[in-house]
Amino acid sequence: MKDQKILKVCKIDSIAFASFALKQKADFFGVHVIYKKDIGKRFQLVQDIKAQNGKVIIVTYINDLVTLQEVIALYQPAGIQFHYPFNAELVQTIKQTNPKLSLFGVLSDEESSPNFAQMDQLLDWVVYDTNYRGGTGEASAYKHLKNIPPSLLSKTLLAGGINPKRVRELAKVGTAGFDVQSLFRSGNLLNFRSLENLVDVLKFPRTRSFSVSLTDIPLTQMKNIGRYFVDPNLDYHLDYSDTSLYPNFDTTKCGIEEKERFLSQLPHSIHFFLNSNEKLREQIADFYKKYSLSLTHVFLQFFPEIDCSLFTSQRKHGYEEKFNDSVLKVIPSVFYKDLDLFFERFIECDFISIVVPPPEKKQNIESFIEVYKRHEDKFKDKEVWLDRNLNIEFVKMFQQRLGRDFNYIIGKEVISDWTKLPAIHEQISKA
Numbered sequence: 055m056k057d058q059k060i061l062k063v064c065k066i067d068s069i070a071f072a073s074f075a076l077k078q079k080a081d082f083f084g085v086h087v088i089y090k091k092d093i094g095k096r097f098q099l100v101q102d103i104k105a106q107n108g109k110v111i112i113v114t115y116i117n118d119l120v121t122l123q124e125v126i127a128l129y130q131p132a133g134i135q136f137h138y139p140f141n142a143e144l145v146q147t148i149k150q151t152n153p154k155l156s157l158f159g160v161l162s163d164e165e166s167s168p169n170f171a172q173m174d175q176l177l178d179w180v181v182y183d184t185n186y187r188g189g190t191g192e193a194s195a196y197k198h199l200k201n202i203p204p205s206l207l208s209k210t211l212l213a214g215g216i217n218p219k220r221v222r223e224l225a226k227v228g229t230a231g232f233d234v235q236s237l238f239r240s241g242n243l244l245n246f247r248s249l250e251n252l253v254d255v256l257k258f259p260r261t262r263s264f265s266v267s268l269t270d271i272p273l274t275q276m277k278n279i280g281r282y283f284v285d286p287n288l289d290y291h292l293d294y295s296d297t298s299l300y301p302n303f304d305t306t307k308c309g310i311e312e313k314e315r316f317l318s319q320l321p322h323s324i325h326f327f328l329n330s331n332e333k334l335r336e337q338i339a340d341f342y343k344k345y346s347l348s349l350t351h352v353f354l355q356f357f358p359e360i361d362c363s364l365f366t367s368q369r370k371h372g373y374e375e376k377f378n379d380s381v382l383k384v385i386p387s388v389f390y391k392d393l394d395l396f397f398e399r400f401i402e403c404d405f406i407s408i409v410v411p412p413p414e415k416k417q418n419i420e421s422f423i424e425v426y427k428r429h430e431d432k433f434k435d436k437e438v439w440l441d442r443n444l445n446i447e448f449v450k451m452f453q454q455r456l457g458r459d460f461n462y463i464i465g466k467e468v469i470s471d472w473t474k475l476p477a478i479h480e481q482i483s484k485a
């Protein structure tokens with residue numbers, strides 16, 4: 055497991071994005087109450103995030119004590135971010151009256167001689183941003199970085215034009231993590247995939263996610279997708295199969311396009327079952343264009359003739375098109391019997407999904423366990439998904455026998471009975 059960094063996602067203003075950030079295990083959720091006139095706005099959103107144990111940090115320019123106390127009393131957030139030059143007296147008073155509140159100060163290169171000792175003494179976290187305006191998307195030179203004492207550095211979040219490339223460059227400077235806003239916006243729209251890409255660097259590898267396949271759900275039952283907002287692990291995917299790889303598997307009759315329209319506001323993934331590199335390339339590019347902000351990743355069904363590196367090797371693990379800066383994450387989906395062949399060819403890839411045998415085939419399960427254990431060292435540093443016919447007993451069994459957490463793809467078990475979700479969620483969430 056790589057060194058995981060703190061992530062504060064800022065300017066949360068939609069429940070879909072908040073839910074996605076919760077699933078991505080963001081540590082702090084910045085919600086804007088920038089001016090006095092904003093008090094009361096996003097109140098319900100804050101309640102919804104708190105109800106799922108998300109730590110809400112109110113980000114504000116407000117700098118008078120009385121109004122700040124009003125904001126704190128109303129929202130009862132986990133923390134408050136004073137987005138202006140550090141004011142020791144004000145912070146001290148807020149600290150005395152709200153001892154449990156996390157206090158976020160801001161440092162920027164606009165400051166000529168910061169008082170690090172006082173900041174360290176009074177603040178729980180420091181956001182080191184490019185300027186005191188905030189949210190500009192401009193990268194900072196961080197000229198004070200070398201002078202910040204270690205204890206303050208260990209509670210500093212770097213902000214200002216942060217993206218996966220900058221995170222890699224800044225990974226070794228010893229700060230706690232990052233605070234990000236502009237990256238997640240493409241014009242006025244939220245870009246879910248850019249958060250997925252950032253988390254791939256900050257909190258890799260994910261575990262305990264589960265993706266429910268909506269391929270076989272009747273259209274009238276699509277109303278159930280609202281569960282997305284209340285289950286912090288759950289997301290959705292659709293299968294795309296034209297019978298070319300598996301003759302009996304035809305999803306063209308499953309209302310996929312209509313289901314896609316339902317999902318257009320929610321991040322989701324597609325599992326492609328196609329029998330040629332060309333078809334895959336064409337379909338991935340097509341879906342990437344159609345759902346350029348909400349398609350977060352795809353699963354590719356592995357077959358002996360596929361060249362997975364065509365899709366997974368760009369920028370290490372993604373498929374990139376010129377029109378958008380974010381990377382479409384590609385996860386090869388490998389039938390357990392093909393694992394030996396897959397690893398002969400594509401050991402470099404960071405993500406893998408394994409199609410496991412059905413629960414009743416006990417003998418096959420033993421063969422899967424054997425092949426898994428034989429390749430265990432390769433799975434150690436990968437994000438691993440288990441796919442197919444999973445139910446709660448099966449999840450439990452794999453957790454116990456393979457001694458680690460996975461991500462899971464679940465289909466019929468959930469869509470035939472959505473009341474099973476809480477128990478599955480509980481099992482998956484267990485350490």
Ligand SMILES: O=C(O)c1ccccc1N[C@@H]1O[C@H](COP(=O)(O)O)[C@@H](O)[C@H]1O
Pocket residue numbers: 064065084088113135137181183187188189190191192213214215216233234235236237
């Ligand atoms: O994000 C904003 O729009 C914002 C507005 C006013 C005060 C603070 C704001 N956000 C802070 O800006 C940086 C993120 O910078 P970037 O957009 O990623 O370049 C971070 O400190 C946020 O807390």
